Amino acid sequence: MRLLSAFPLLSLVAPAISIPYEQYILTPKTRTLQPVSVHSSNGSVSDPESLLGSSGSSVFEGVSATAYDFGINIAGVVMLTVGGVCGENQTIGVTFSESSFWVSNKSSDATADAGKDETLWFQIDGPGQYTAPKEKQRGGFRYMTLVHNTTGSVEVTAAEVYYTPMPHWEEEELGNYTGYFHCDDELLNRIWYAGAYTNEMCTISPSTGNALVHLGNITSAISDAVNVTWYYNYTISNGTSVLVDGAKRDRLVWAGDMAIAVPGVVVSTNDVVSIENSINSLFAIQNTTTGQLPYAGRPFFSILSFTYHLYTLIGVADHYLYTGDITYLQSLWPKWKLGLNFSLSFIDSTGLANVTSAADWLRFGMGGHNIEANSILYNTINQGIALATALNDTGSISNWSTIAGTIKTAANALLWDEGLGMYTDNETTILTPQDGNSWAVVANITQNSSQIDSISSRLVSRWTPYGAPAPEAGATVSPFISGFELQAHMLASNASAALALMRLQWGFMLDDPRMTNSTFIEGYSTTGELHYAPYKNDARISHAHGWATGPTSSLTFYVAGIQLLTAGGATWRIAPEMGDLKEVDAGFSTKVGFFSAKTSVSDTGLEMEFETPEGTTGEVHVPSMGCAGSLEMLEESGKVAAVVMEVKDTAAPVVVAGLQGGTWKVTFACAA
Secondary structure (H helix, E strand, C coil): CCEECCCCEECCCCCCCCCCCHHHCCCCCCCEECCCEEEEEEEEECCHHHHHCCCCCEEEEEEEEEEEEEEEEEEEEEEEEEEEEECCCEEEEEEEECCHHHCCCCCECCCCCCCCECCEEEEECCCEEEECCHHHCEEEEEEEEEEEEEEEEEEEEEEEEEECCCCCCCHHHCCCCCCEEEECCHHHHHHHHHHHHHHHHCEECHHHEECCCCCCCCCCCCCCCCCECCCEEECCCCCCCEECCECCCCCCCCHHHHHHHHHHHHHHCCCHHHHHHHHHHHHCCCCCCCCCCCCCCCCCCCCCCHHHHHHHHHHHHHHHHHHCCHHHHHHHHHHHHHHHHHHHCCECCCCCECECCCCCCCCCCCCECCHHHHHHHHHHHHHHHHHHHHCCCHHHHHHHHHHHHHHHHHHHHHHEECCCCEECCCCCCCCCCHHHHHHHHHHCCCCCHHHHHHHHHHHHHCCECCECECCECECEECHHHHHHHHHHHHHCCCHHHHHHHHHHHHHHHHHCCCCCCCCCCCCEECCCCCCCCCCCCHHHCCCCEHHHCHHHHHHHHHHCCEEECCHHHCEEEECCCCCCCCEEEEEEECCCCEEEEEEEEECCEEEEEEECCCCCEEEEEECCCCCCEEEEEEECCCCCCCEEEEECCCCCCEEEEEEECCEEEEEEEECC
């Protein structure tokens, strides 16, 4: 890991300069954690508050329990220190919950399809420290309840947790981000950092994946299952760290989730090694004959998902964009092409892929000439063209370009409904899905700006008080798909809508008292209930899910406007879209170097400062101020001549291209 200064990168050992805006970082500064407050207590428990430190004395006598609150969602191994025991066969049980809704002295929230998870029991033989086995660490919890249910008593002198996320970081590296974000809206600042922390919580040791011991056995049809067994002891990838979907569950590699999580990781911690381990684990089980990639990594069922197959291919393209590591790309390229050819085989006489698999992100009704699937396919083909160009493997480019053009034409002919102003899910329905319409904009399968504007405005028109609905999944708010909706609004130059949705939906997820107030939930009901339509077991919902972290990258890439156009940022664009914000400051690093942009606007003008690595080139889009005025750009080192121009009153940004990497200052003053 490396530390951001202002702004060369320094050693993490005894850093001389603090990380920008580090007060927002939620990562614990130590791996040994104690609770910060008592949530509730019942029965005979003496001085439960004493366990808020590393040394206390709380006696649990008879049937009694105390629920402790760590203040934020955490994960790790429980360590209890016992000072004294009275009576034989004494035990202390521990239950866990991410949400206050499931705090219980009888069971934990759920990692399985149904029921509640078992209590973790410690057999107390006498004074000493009792540590949970590695396979019984808990992947996500804010609340930990200590339970005593026999006659006699046990004195507990410490109740601690060894924090296990980001296992490849040394303790002194915890919270040392390579990226930052700040603006004049405190809620948005907190949302950015909660997204970054959520992705940290979802970065685990590969040997602690969910063993899925009840996969296919205990299902949502068995709703009264109790004391369900759970084990975190399945090795899901090589290496020392891996990015998974959720901290509590599934703790598996899912490529779809990574499409949102990976950009958020890049702009906050740049934890590339964990990303690579996840991608590699999926390609390791690719069907070498057909090219089919898995729905999810081991030990999940072998199921075809048309979209998640494509998301794995997208993961490779994203990795190359964010790192510029052509050697890594080359190592996977034959498998990548085999995977794309598998997807292309589903295209029928209509020019669209005919989806025959039901598996997707838990939406309903996947199949046929689906707009989401075809938009993702169109996007993947175009990424393939860019990758092939980088590798000088041009043999397939002409064919791929033709196929992509056919998909775009067919999708607009068959699935665009002018009256609805959106794409329908397929040609047999009037359902206008959130996923397909958002992805159509992101993938640029739209044919003109009026379509993009129409999709953006119609998505906004159906928001509930709790966020953006995904009608393709019932009465559901999907933070995953809403992450793509954010991008769609930004691409529609509708920054105000994107910011409003962040405040509405992610503000609710961050501040509702049933949430962890630190990490983002997998999904919930359009009514705000903690019910996710694809599940019958509400306790199963993950409250730390990387696919819910869309604002973290959108705030950096679109609002602050730092965009990598080619591998690693060799070419770039600085194009802030600030909506109603007055100040935005962001930065992050890639292998190419450090990128930052700070923009301040007022009624009289604008000031920008941005930095890009030496040897790179790019362009700046100066936001329109709605007035005529004078624009001046100065490169700090003086190596590049100043740019001065008079700007007429225009609604469009002023674009200055052909800029060299360096530190630039931009001033725009409205004419008097």
